Amino acid sequence: MEHAFGPYMKQLREQQGFSINQLAEAAGISNSQISRIENGVRGVPKPATIRKIADALAVPYSDMMKQAGYMETGLEANPQEVPEWATYKDRRDFKKMLEDDDDLMFDGIPLDEEDKKRIKDVLTGLFWEAKQMNKRKKPGESDQRP
Template identity: 90%
Template sequence: MEHAFGPYMKQLREQQGFSINQLAEAAGISNSQISRIENGVRGVPKPATIRKIADALHVPYTDMMKQAGYIETANTASHQDVPEWATYKDRRDFKRMLEDEDDLMFDGIPLDEEDKKRIKDVLTGLFWEAKQMNKRKKPGEPDPRS
């Protein structure tokens, strides 16, 4: 999936009529970083960078996250989507997060089923990314996301 992200991003940029410099300015990242991503030199960017690019290109963040490989394209997260390194407690926490039946709202407005699914897809990718980062962090080290 990683090799397909650069050409995908380039196609989106060109469809929107942006030059590399225009996208870089709109997204708040360097033009060299855009070029390296598109040419496959840099690989898949972090979710925060993808968010900036998606916002600048006016495309759904979840679509770009799927193309980048952060989100599975299956309708729901299944047992096989769980990373090998995940412990029983990790799986339990993940299941609780996804099965929480409280109404999801944004700005006080309940979300429809499609929006809830998209949010769960994003949360799935971010949950496992955060768990993996926490497992790599040694006790006493500062949080690398800070």
């Protein structure tokens, strides 16, 4: 889906009536970075950058994350849907993570139910992606980068 993210972002920007410079200023990132993303030179940005762009364009962060390929469509909508490769231990770990009843807070402020759902949706996608990546590692492969 990488190849589709740049044009998708450009379409959103144009629909909102932003120039590249206006979006860059509103998102707090460089105009050259916006241009490189839209033209496919830079590829898909990191989630933190996507958050800034989504906020500046007033579009749902989760929609942009799906388009960027960070979240699978449908998986976060139904957390009970589990990938075929998931083991019993994977499902147990995931259930424990979602059922933790501690209050979710940001900067000391409790999050409302909508924010909690959005966070759980993102965590769902990231959790299963990380689990799948770990299963693909070859025995003896190091987590450290040169």
